[in-house]
Amino acid sequence: MPKLILYIFRDILRNKIVIALSIFLFAVSFVLFNLEENSSKAMLSILNMALIITPLISMIFAAIHYYNSYEFIELMLAQPISRKKILSSEFFALGLALSVALLAGLGLPLIIYQSGIDGIWLLTTTIPLAWSCIAIAFAITVNIRDKAKGIGTVLLLWFYLSLIYDGLILFTMFSLSDYPLEKITLGLIALNPIDLARVSIMLKMDVSALMGYTGALYKHFFGSVYGFAFTFGILLLWIIVPLFIAHHSFQKKDI
Amino acid sequence: MKWSSNPKYSLPYILFFCTLFKTSAFAGRIDVYPLNKNLEIKEAIAKAINGDSIFIHSGLYRENNILITKSIHLIGVGNPVIDGEHNNVTITISGRNITLSGITIQNSGHSAMNDIAGIRCIDASDIHIIQNKVLNCHFGIHVSNSEDILIQNNEVVGTPGAEQNTGNGIHLWKCNRAKIFSNYITGHRDGIYFEFVTHSIIQDNKSYTNIRYGLHFMFSHNDQYLCNEFRENGAGVAVMYSKNVTMEENLFYKNWGASAYGILLKDITDSKIEKNHFFENTVGIHFEGTSRLKILRNEFISNGWAMKVQASCSENHFNNNNFLANSFDVATNGSLVLNTFTNNYWDKYEGYDLNKDGIGDIPYYPVSLYSIIVEQFPGTMILLRSILINFLDKAEKAIPSLTPENLKDFQPRINKNTL
Numbered sequence: 001m002p003k004l005i006l007y008i009f010r011d012i013l014r015n016k017i018v019i020a021l022s023i024f025l026f027a028v029s030f031v032l033f034n035l036e037e038n039s040s041k042a043m044l045s046i047l048n049m050a051l052i053i054t055p056l057i058s059m060i061f062a063a064i065h066y067y068n069s070y071e072f073i074e075l076m077l078a079q080p081i082s083r084k085k086i087l088s089s090e091f092f093a094l095g096l097a098l099s100v101a102l103l104a105g106l107g108l109p110l111i112i113y114q115s116g117i118d119g120i121w122l123l124t125t126t127i128p129l130a131w132s133c134i135a136i137a138f139a140i141t142v143n144i145r146d147k148a149k150g151i152g153t154v155l156l157l158w159f160y161l162s163l164i165y166d167g168l169i170l171f172t173m174f175s176l177s178d179y180p181l182e183k184i185t186l187g188l189i190a191l192n193p194i195d196l197a198r199v200s201i202m203l204k205m206d207v208s209a210l211m212g213y214t215g216a217l218y219k220h221f222f223g224s225v226y227g228f229a230f231t232f233g234i235l236l237l238w239i240i241v242p243l244f245i246a247h248h249s250f251q252k253k254d255i
Numbered sequence: 256m257k258w259s260s261n262p263k264y265s266l267p268y269i270l271f272f273c274t275l276f277k278t279s280a281f282a283g284r285i286d287v288y289p290l291n292k293n294l295e296i297k298e299a300i301a302k303a304i305n306g307d308s309i310f311i312h313s314g315l316y317r318e319n320n321i322l323i324t325k326s327i328h329l330i331g332v333g334n335p336v337i338d339g340e341h342n343n344v345t346i347t348i349s350g351r352n353i354t355l356s357g358i359t360i361q362n363s364g365h366s367a368m369n370d371i372a373g374i375r376c377i378d379a380s381d382i383h384i385i386q387n388k389v390l391n392c393h394f395g396i397h398v399s400n401s402e403d404i405l406i407q408n409n410e411v412v413g414t415p416g417a418e419q420n421t422g423n424g425i426h427l428w429k430c431n432r433a434k435i436f437s438n439y440i441t442g443h444r445d446g447i448y449f450e451f452v453t454h455s456i457i458q459d460n461k462s463y464t465n466i467r468y469g470l471h472f473m474f475s476h477n478d479q480y481l482c483n484e485f486r487e488n489g490a491g492v493a494v495m496y497s498k499n500v501t502m503e504e505n506l507f508y509k510n511w512g513a514s515a516y517g518i519l520l521k522d523i524t525d526s527k528i529e530k531n532h533f534f535e536n537t538v539g540i541h542f543e544g545t546s547r548l549k550i551l552r553n554e555f556i557s558n559g560w561a562m563k564v565q566a567s568c569s570e571n572h573f574n575n576n577n578f579l580a581n582s583f584d585v586a587t588n589g590s591l592v593l594n595t596f597t598n599n600y601w602d603k604y605e606g607y608d609l610n611k612d613g614i615g616d617i618p619y620y621p622v623s624l625y626s627i628i629v630e631q632f633p634g635t636m637i638l639l640r641s642i643l644i645n646f647l648d649k650a651e652k653a654i655p656s657l658t659p660e661n662l663k664d665f666q667p668r669i670n671k672n673t674l
Contacts, residue, residue: 040557040580041602044640052642166643173632185637195641202640209559209582211511211537215636 001085004076008093012065018101021057025049025071025105028044033113040205043118047201050106050126056158056192058133063154066141074255087250091138091243095131102127119162121204128235129197133158135242136193162192169195182217190230193238201229282306289314289335296321296329296337311335311358319363331357331387339363345392348376348510356385363392367420372397373411376404384409394422395443404433405478406621413442415466418489423448424465427455435460445471448490453477462486468493469510472500480505491516491536500526508534516541517558523548530674533558539581542568547595551575551674560586560626565660569593575672578602578621582639585621585662588629592661596621600668605652608669619667622658624651 012018029046036042069090076086078201106126110119137154169188173181189195203210203222210219221227285299285307296318299309300653305326313333319342323329336359339345343364347354360373373392375383380402388410390396395411398404406429411424424440426448427433433455440446446462446469449455453637457480462469468486472478472494479501485492491510494500500523507517518528519537529551533539539558540550548571555561561581564571566589578584584601598614606615625644628635638644651658 038580038602047640048642048645051640163643163646166641168636170628170635170638170643173635177632177634181634185634190639199637206559206582206639208511208535208537208557209637209639211513211559212516213561215633216513218637220625 001089004081004085004089005093005096007202008069008089009096011069012093012097017061017140018097021061021098022101022105025053025102026108029106029109030112033109039113039115040118041120042113043115043205044106044111046106047122047205050122051194051198051201052162054102054126054130055133055162058098058130059137059154059158060151062137063141063151065094066090066138067147067150077255078083083250084247087142087247091134091246092133098130098134100103100125102130118204122201125197125200125231125235126238127191128232132193132235132242133240135239135246138246139249140255142246161192165192165195185219186221190234193235196234196238197230268643279300282308285309287311289316296353299330300327311337319345321346323348323353323355326350326352328354328355329358330354331359334359334388334391336361339392341365341642344373344375346374348374348382349378351379352381352506353379354383354385354396355387358389359390361388363394363418370394370397370399370422370426372426375443376401379404383407388412392422394426395424395440397422397426398430398433399428399517401433402429402431403656404430405436406434406438407436409438411438411440411443412530415442415464417429418444418466421466422659423471424462427452430455436456439463442464445469446485447471448581449473449478451475455479456481458482460484462488465489470494472497475500479503484508485510485517487511488515490514491538493517493519493521494523495521496523497522498526502526502528502531506534507536507539508532510536512537519543520545520548527551528553532556533561538563541565542571544568548572549574552672553577554674555581555584558579559583564594565589566591571595572597574598575668576600577671577674579671583623583626583629586626587622587659587662588630590659592659594662596662596664597666598668598672599664600671601664604667604669606667610665613669615667615669618663618665620652620655620658620663622662623648624657627635627657 006250008176028049028250032045055116073086140153141150189199285303287296287299287309296316300323303309303325308328308330311331313335317336317340318337319339334469337345339362341362341364345360345363363373364371372394373389374384374396376398378400380484383405384396386408390412391414396406406425415421421444423445424443425435429451431453433452435457437459439461441463443465444467446465447457449472452475455478460483464485465488467489469488470492473496477499477652482504484506486508488510510517515537517533517539519541525547527549531553533555534558537559539561541563543565544567546569550573552575554577556579558581560583561578563586566587571594575598577600579602601621604615604619606617608615624647
């Protein structure tokens, strides 16, 4: 399996899209740090970019990669390698490639401009987020044979997770504002990996604001060791569960 | 020299010298040592006359309920410690022209009924309390109904307990012309407490980690507080029901909590807030029922809300302030705006300056749609920095509908104001 991962990893790098992504992230963060006089504002812009770009690129790239390597997968299936190993290799190779891209594209500027603990936190949450987006994309693409339909669904899901879902939370809070919703919101946040990553980063960066009113409750929860374990535990679940679904479907699939 | 040994001659001499001594400009000096069983501080005070200095030498004195009513100076030599043994007020000053300096006073009594303090001044004037340490007392320095008080370079360290069982660090009630300079106060309920105190100055003090307010200020007119540092207090600083207050060059840092403010202003009129720094507070300044205030050249950095201006405020002028990296610049609770904002620098401003005069050509609206949503539904705070919220704010900026239309900076600066 390591050999297979390495092979796919090399194949992805040859594709140059990952390198382009890395250069793009690096350039944007570099420019942001240079243009903004206070680095915390630059950090905010980078956070916004990371939260939009990372899930989008990870999902779309994973979907396209899966469809493009369909013939390769077929070839591999003819070999005495289990289906589980083939899909896992695809997943890990993609995850590795995107992690390297994020580390180089976001990590380097963050280190160069000494963004401190905020920067490290941004990286440690965006990388699991990327892995979970890849897993989600796999869970969809394995089940949809048609390429256009598959990519379309992935795009739609990205749109739902990053925009519509927050709208629904906002709507719920508006319409049920008479009820104590704080704990329920915590649950709702956990149902969306992008929200979960955002909240955990935001708690590091906007602590003063969050200390007010209900913010204190969120801070108490997410700021504690328990909350830390909760955030990463749920993010891990968001990797494992979609991956499990993908494996399950891939196992039964008639290729 | 036979004459001196003769009592017949010497008595008039002695009497003469005594009268000379008593009426002379030289004040008497009394020394107190810790091991001197014959002379306690209380006895020394009883023996002293107006203008005398009592030198208390280093060591531990277990005394309480010391009462000073004469115009004398109590001066510590080599940091003597007076231990009140948790019994009532340690030192009470009630007179005029009294100095207390260089003494450590510790362990006063505690009471929920009476204002028990390490140093207590009552009905006094011209009092100097300088370079003392007041440790583990209920109230640190408690002054009431007094005039011309100087409290300088003292260190007041309390033992924080429950809010209702802990006294204030430096507490002034009904005083006039007080000067509170360069003190360090921590671990009390309120660091510095002013009630009915007029024409006074609070300067260069450091008030850290007190349970409630770093400075609590009520019904106190014509006062100034300058160059103080208020750090990590439970609820920041509260200034209420006062007029003609000047607040300059103070630092408000990390006052965090659900009801913590850099400054909480309630019913303040005709006052000035200038050149202060607000750094990492939940709310920089909270305005409620204030009028005719001038808020000039302040710096707000990394606060949750830089300012909350309630609709009950009128004729306040916000000029030449800098707003940097705050989660929200301004929040309000209504649509009525009777205040003016000009020439402030807002780091979130996205306008342009075509004629290069350093002033943006389109006004800046410091109240975002999201800050209004959060004000009404605090739980939505969880959506901070969400992409959806960014879109909503952008849309509201383009077509304002819910944000108060008159709350705007007509002349936002392109570059930071120099303070």
